[in-house]
Amino acid sequence: EHDARELEWGKERLKQEKERQRRKRLKQSEKAEEDQGVGGEGHRSDGEEGAQGSDEDSRNSKMIAESLVSKFQHPWQDGKNNFSWVKYLEHCGRAKGLTKAAPLKIWPEPFPFGRNLFKPGMKLEAIDPNHQSLFCVMTVAEIIGYRLRVHFDGYSDQYDYWINADSPNIFPAGWCEKNGRQLEPPLGVIGFSWKAYLEHCKAQTAPRQAFFNRGSSTIIPPNNFRVGMKLEAEDRKNMWVCVATVADVLDNCVLIHFDGWDKAFDVWNEVSSPYIHPVGWCAENNIVLHPPNDYPNPESFNWHEYLQETNCMAVPARAFKTRPPREFKKNMKLEVIDKRNPALLRVATVVDVQEYQLKIHFDGWGDEYDYWVDDDSLDIHPPSWSNKTAHPLQPPLTPEQQAEDVDSGMGCGTPGCKGIGHIKGPIYTTHHTAYGCPYSLQNINKDLESIIPDRLQYPPERKKSKVSTKVKLDLRSYGGKEGNGEVEEGDCQKKRVRKRRKFFDELSPPEPYRPQKLPKLGNNNNNINEEIRLVASTNTVMSSVVATSTVICSSSLMPSTSTQQPPLTHITQQQPPPPAQPPDHGVDMMVHQSVFNPGYNPHPAAPLPHSWERHRHLTASLGDAKRSDVESWNAEQVQQLIARIPGCEQVASVFIEQQIDGEALLMMTQNDLVTLLHIKLGPAIKIMAVIMCLRNSA
Numbered sequence: 001e002h003d004a005r006e007l008e009w010g011k012e013r014l015k016q017e018k019e020r021q022r023r024k025r026l027k028q029s030e031k032a033e034e035d036q037g038v039g040g041e042g043h044r045s046d047g048e049e050g051a052q053g054s055d056e057d058s059r060n061s062k063m064i065a066e067s068l069v070s071k072f073q074h075p076w077q078d079g080k081n082n083f084s085w086v087k088y089l090e091h092c093g094r095a096k097g098l099t100k101a102a103p104l105k106i107w108p109e110p111f112p113f114g115r116n117l118f119k120p121g122m123k124l125e126a127i128d129p130n131h132q133s134l135f136c137v138m139t140v141a142e143i144i145g146y147r148l149r150v151h152f153d154g155y156s157d158q159y160d161y162w163i164n165a166d167s168p169n170i171f172p173a174g175w176c177e178k179n180g181r182q183l184e185p186p187l188g189v190i191g192f193s194w195k196a197y198l199e200h201c202k203a204q205t206a207p208r209q210a211f212f213n214r215g216s217s218t219i220i221p222p223n224n225f226r227v228g229m230k231l232e233a234e235d236r237k238n239m240w241v242c243v244a245t246v247a248d249v250l251d252n253c254v255l256i257h258f259d260g261w262d263k264a265f266d267v268w269n270e271v272s273s274p275y276i277h278p279v280g281w282c283a284e285n286n287i288v289l290h291p292p293n294d295y296p297n298p299e300s301f302n303w304h305e306y307l308q309e310t311n312c313m314a315v316p317a318r319a320f321k322t323r324p325p326r327e328f329k330k331n332m333k334l335e336v337i338d339k340r341n342p343a344l345l346r347v348a349t350v351v352d353v354q355e356y357q358l359k360i361h362f363d364g365w366g367d368e369y370d371y372w373v374d375d376d377s378l379d380i381h382p383p384s385w386s387n388k389t390a391h392p393l394q395p396p397l398t399p400e401q402q403a404e405d406v407d408s409g410m411g412c413g414t415p416g417c418k419g420i421g422h423i424k425g426p427i428y429t430t431h432h433t434a435y436g437c438p439y440s441l442q443n444i445n446k447d448l449e450s451i452i453p454d455r456l457q458y459p460p461e462r463k464k465s466k467v468s469t470k471v472k473l474d475l476r477s478y479g480g481k482e483g484n485g486e487v488e489e490g491d492c493q494k495k496r497v498r499k500r501r502k503f504f505d506e507l508s509p510p511e512p513y514r515p516q517k518l519p520k521l522g523n524n525n526n527n528i529n530e531e532i533r534l535v536a537s538t539n540t541v542m543s544s545v546v547a548t549s550t551v552i553c554s555s556s557l558m559p560s561t562s563t564q565q566p567p568l569t570h571i572t573q574q575q576p577p578p579p580a581q582p583p584d585h586g587v588d589m590m591v592h593q594s595v596f597n598p599g600y601n602p603h604p605a606a607p608l609p610h611s612w613e614r615h616r617h618l619t620a621s622l623g624d625a626k627r628s629d630v631e632s633w634n635a636e637q638v639q640q641l642i643a644r645i646p647g648c649e650q651v652a653s654v655f656i657e658q659q660i661d662g663e664a665l666l667m668m669t670q671n672d673l674v675t676l677l678h679i680k681l682g683p684a685i686k687i688m689a690v691i692m693c694l695r696n697s698a
Contacts, residue, residue, distance in 0.1 A: 145391025154187030260293030364397025633662030
């Protein structure tokens with residue numbers, strides 16, 4: 001009640017101040033008119049100066065009064081960080097009653113022990129979060145507070161991810177060799193050795209002191225879990241309980257492999273995880289158990305027979321000591337990493353609790369942005385974690401800020417969005433349209449994991465060398481002890497194939513916040529953060545020309561491409577597709593010109609020229625398709641559209657072969673269709689007419 005009275009007093013004071021200034025200006029205006037009639041120009045000038053001074057006083061008084069009102073409405077806006085947890089909790093407690101900070105006892109280690117000793121450019125080994133059976137060569141690309149953005153050496157920046165500096169999933173260089181794990185080298189490198197690689201890259205490894213969870217290299221098998229033992233484990237993406245095997249043991253964690261499935265679906269769990277169970281758990285709890293994917297008679301699966309057939313042991317029931325749920329309650333406040341924009345840490349509230357999961361709501365944002373996380377997630381932190389780790393904290397969004405974001409005309413127009421981040425991941429640091437905004441309505445329900453393609457699905461294509469078909473990198477000359485260090489064009493056959501990258505996206509303007517980043521490496525031409533899709537001929541598979549400031553040691557050693565996440569499928573024996581034939585520099589130049597000098601305005605305001613108007617009868621097959629719809633089409637949808645154009649049925653398959661999606665289709669010119677795709681002039685004109693109509697559709 002006291003605060004309400006103070007707020008009303010502030011509003012009344014603002015109203016009185018405005019009225020006082022209005023009367024003062026009126027009085028000065030009357031005096032100026034009187035002086036003009038008596039004293040001439042000199043007195044009029046004095047009156048004008050007095051009026052100007054009055055206006056300045058009025059503006060100052062208005063600003064003071066408005067800030068006073070804002071202070072009572074949002075009392076947490078205080079200090080150099082524009083946010084005070086103490087004042088915010090007091091305000092929320094008075095307004096909502098039950099709100100309180102999540103207690104520190106919920107976290108085994110609420111705050112880090114020491115300083116973040118990592119620096120941009122340092123090398124390390126880490127578990128791939130999307131392929132958890134793999135240990136990969138990584139580089140620290142960026143540091144914010146106590147968090148790191150780590151980069152897969154040899155791959156595009158879009159696969160970078162954020163991780164805490166004390167994460168148990170990062171290791172010093174050489175850890176895999178000492179502990180009997182296989183290290184995945186940078187893409188295409190044969191005979192990898194850390195010594196030779198570091199000398200070639202002129203880089204350094206992260207110091208062992210930086211790895212707080214790796215104080216000892218000795219692996220102690222936790223409890224009674226051993227590699228090869230069988231158990232029942234939950235596949236959380238499909239909500240199944242499956243027959244599984246312990247594939248690895250690391251400290252208090254076990255790597256779970258789902259029998260009959262690819263290693264891509266392996267996942268690490270703590271031995272106390274509620275998502276792993278002893279043999280027979282499903283039968284005891286009347287839950288369906290999914291047998292191995294390749295099991296001959298799934299309906300008649302029997303654990304006793306299966307253990308005999310595989311000559312394996314079950315994990316002893318006494319090894320399973322499931323932890324209790326953490327003591328989170330509704331309305332508790334905490335700090336949470338925004339999964340849509342992992343560089344940001346936001347003020348959040350627990351709005352629901354279900355056993356081992358929490359529903360997170362970002363304060364000031366709409367309920368449509370809420371999502372569920374595990375109660376032991378490494379992305380949730382107690383209040384003041386940001387202060388302890390020097391990490392910027394995004395304060396609660398206020399209605400005034402939402403209105404400002406919409407009315408200012410700046411940025412993408414999404415309320416609350418400051419233009420930071422991109423729906424396609426870390427490869428773009430900013431965006432300025434709703435198409436790339438992680439918070440826009442068109443992107444809010446998209447599966448973030450499916451937007452950024454799988455890193456390992458397709459091999460990247462490289463430019464053809466004018467000197468040789470091989471790129472030589474003899475690591476032995478640097479003192480390497482393993483292999484000959486050759487990087488061959490055919491080496492990528494040994495990897496699982498990856499899909500080519502999407503076409504073209506907006507250049508990113510400078511971001512307002514500039515954290516510590518890795519300096520740009522590589523040749524002098526790799527300074528523009530952009531992507532260009534090359535539309536190649538039928539005998540030249542489309543490849544990606546990437547000019548990006550990715551964290552690499554050698555552009556020839558580490559090319560960049562991307563993929564989509566593969567569906568959950570069983571293991572099949574199949575041959576990988578033949579290696580792509582890379583385009584030559586002539587094709588590069590042709591496509592560069594077609595993109596940057598296409599010969600048309602990408603957003604024409606004038607009606608279509610008459611030469612295209614006479615082909616409008618060909619666009620009847622478009623139906624209700626609009627430009628905004630086509631931009632999100634995949635290659636199959638483009639192929640179906642082309643097949644509906646009269647006389648173009650035979651050439652539609654080319655768009656599937658070259659993986660031309662809707663975004664790439666809209667950027668094509670008639671010259672691209674004829675010269676690069678080898679489509680005859682007649683069908684090319686018809687297809688171009690459809691493209692022109694799509695560009696001008698709303």
